[in-house]
Amino acid sequence: MGSETPVRLPVIDFSKPDLKPGSADWDLVRAEVRQALEEFGCFEAKFETVPVEIRKGIFSALEELFNLPLETKLRNLSKKPFHGYVGQHPRMPLYESLGIDDANIIENVNSLTNNLWPHGNQSFSKTIQSFAEKVSELDETIRRMVLESFGLEKYMDEHMNSTNYLLRVMKYKGPQTSETKLGLKAHTDMTIVTILFQNQVEGLEVQTKDGQWINVKPSPDSFIAMSGYSLYAWTNGRLYSAYHRVMMTGNAARYSAGLFSIPKGGYIIKAPEELVDEEHPLLFKPFDQIEFLGFYNAEAGQTVQSALKTYCGV
Numbered sequence: 105m106g107s108e109t110p111v112r113l114p115v116i117d118f119s120k121p122d123l124k125p126g127s128a129d130w131d132l133v134r135a136e137v138r139q140a141l142e143e144f145g146c147f148e149a150k151f152e153t154v155p156v157e158i159r160k161g162i163f164s165a166l167e168e169l170f171n172l173p174l175e176t177k178l179r180n181l182s183k184k185p186f187h188g189y190v191g192q193h194p195r196m197p198l199y200e201s202l203g204i205d206d207a208n209i210i211e212n213v214n215s216l217t218n219n220l221w222p223h224g225n226q227s228f229s230k231t232i233q234s235f236a237e238k239v240s241e242l243d244e245t246i247r248r249m250v251l252e253s254f255g256l257e258k259y260m261d262e263h264m265n266s267t268n269y270l271l272r273v274m275k276y277k278g279p280q281t282s283e284t285k286l287g288l289k290a291h292t293d294m295t296i297v298t299i300l301f302q303n304q305v306e307g308l309e310v311q312t313k314d315g316q317w318i319n320v321k322p323s324p325d326s327f328i329a330m331s332g333y334s335l336y337a338w339t340n341g342r343l344y345s346a347y348h349r350v351m352m353t354g355n356a357a358r359y360s361a362g363l364f365s366i367p368k369g370g371y372i373i374k375a376p377e378e379l380v381d382e383e384h385p386l387l388f389k390p391f392d393q394i395e396f397l398g399f400y401n402a403e404a405g406q407t408v409q410s411a412l413k414t415y416c417g418v
């Protein structure tokens with residue numbers, strides 16, 4: 105018989121003009137978001153609110169950034185894992201990235217820009233900041249829909265104020281071969297929500313619950329949204345958090361940008377009592393994510409899943 109149809113991620117349209125809380129479109133999209141995050145922990149989001157000059161501009165900005173000499177990029181090392189420059193790793197030789205904390209705030213981007221380009225680079229700062237600000241609207245919409253879908257409106261303000269944004273921009277060199285090579289190893293994100301945007305070079309793969317890898321092929325105006333493991337913990341396991349990785353082939357470089365909403369240090373992740381019952385016993389005792397990450401990073405070789413269970417599993 106013919107081969108099975110490959111599994112595809114759900115595609116959800118956030119570009120509807122009337123997508124306001126309370127509208128009929130909002131309720132429909134909210135149900136799609138909930139279902140996609142339960143089943144796949146991931147979906148493709150059509151979100152045309154990001155103007156075309158920012159969508160195009162972001163990739164020129166990334167090219168300009170990663171073309172800088174290595175010693176310039178290395179000026180942005182950070183003590184926090186994956187917050188500053190990361191690259192030149194022997195096991196991930198194709199991968200380079202740079203993290204920018206709270207990139208939706210122009211002063212933060214300017215301090216990075218001035219470090220990279222001592223004479224300034226206004227257009228780089230503006231493109232990065234506008235991108236982060238626009239994409240953060242999608243993050244907020246998704247989180248609002250998730251909380252509403254569980255009837256958890258009373259936690260909305262606390263939840264929305266509990267996170268910071270990290271923008272991480274990435275370059276994966278083409279491996280210059282038709283063999284598939286590792287770009288970024290399989291992992292789950294320790295985030296509330298992750299939103300990815302990529303140029304037209306494919307490579308992202310997302311694993312389904314039954315272990316199949318889906319090749320993600322977003323259309324040029326789409327973003328990929330994922331529920332992270334912090335949201336898995338906060339929702340007491342109601343939403344899935346998918347393993348994903350980047351596999352590269354061919355000559356072209358892949359550029360991507362990820363906006364990560366991350367619980368602030370000092371904020372205690374505690375599943376709301378409404379999501380704990382006999383059918384869904386509590387998975388994790390309340391924890392501070394920054395303290396957990398200290399534990400996780402000291403335990404070489406563990407996955408987030410097993411480390412969090414050891415750290416505060418019930």
Ligand SMILES: O=C(O)CCC(=O)C(=O)O
Binds near residue numbers: 302348360361
């Ligand atoms: O480059 C991508 O599309 C994926 C990046 C990623 O998974 C991450 O930075 O956590």
Ligand SMILES: [Fe+2]
Binds near residue numbers: 291293298348
């Ligand atoms: Fe990731």
